[in-house]
Amino acid sequence: MTSPDKVNLVDITSVNRKIRLDIRYATTNNFLKKKVYPVERCLLRASVAKQLLRVQADLQKKGLGLKVYDCYRPLSVQKQMWAIMPDSNYVANPANGSRHNRGAAVDLTLVDSAGNELEMPTEFDDFSDRAHRDYQGASPKALQNRQLLEDAMKNRGFIPLKSEWWHFDAPGWEKFPLLDVPLESIK
Numbered sequence: 001m002t003s004p005d006k007v008n009l010v011d012i013t014s015v016n017r018k019i020r021l022d023i024r025y026a027t028t029n030n031f032l033k034k035k036v037y038p039v040e041r042c043l044l045r046a047s048v049a050k051q052l053l054r055v056q057a058d059l060q061k062k063g064l065g066l067k068v069y070d071c072y073r074p075l076s077v078q079k080q081m082w083a084i085m086p087d088s089n090y091v092a093n094p095a096n097g098s099r100h101n102r103g104a105a106v107d108l109t110l111v112d113s114a115g116n117e118l119e120m121p122t123e124f125d126d127f128s129d130r131a132h133r134d135y136q137g138a139s140p141k142a143l144q145n146r147q148l149l150e151d152a153m154k155n156r157g158f159i160p161l162k163s164e165w166w167h168f169d170a171p172g173w174e175k176f177p178l179l180d181v182p183l184e185s186i187k
Contacts, residue, residue, distance in 0.1 A: 023071075030124075043183065
């Protein structure tokens with residue numbers, strides 16, 4: 001197991017306080033209906049954090065910003081998620097690990113300059129067809145906002161997940177090792 005001192009993850013709030021946090025797994029407002037993170041932190045690989053900062057800067061020029069729901073996720077939490085939702089369309093099988101377990105994925109949405117979330121086709125962690133990127137039954141505003149988020153992320157190299165409008169992977173995610181270090185022990 002990797003030592004907490006050897007983990008190369010950056011706390012996004014230490015490099016940009018304008019990116020808002022709503023780390024759902026540090027609350028009961030998630031599909032597990034329980035708190036599985038002891039702290040509200042968004043940790044990412046340094047290269048991924050830099051990419052995300054560029055997205056935030058691009059959006060700020062339009063009076064918008066990012067709100068993050070999830071970043072690095074310990075493998076032990078991935079196992080809890082899989083036990084409740086063993087569907088690889090929405091939760092990665094912990095036998096292979098997820099991009100989140102590598103610190104190379106982020107779940108997020110758009111906010112206005114006051115921090116209010118923009119309308120999207122669904123809430124976060126909605127495991128239905130309405131959350132898919134090709135779903136067209138949402139309001140025109142929600143579809144426009146979903147596309148704006150996708151375009152902003154793709155312009156900075158992120159790769160969208162087809163089944164979740166909020167999930168984006170960093171290119172080269174597979175080069176990072178799986179981690180199972182508790183969030184609170186990472187400096």
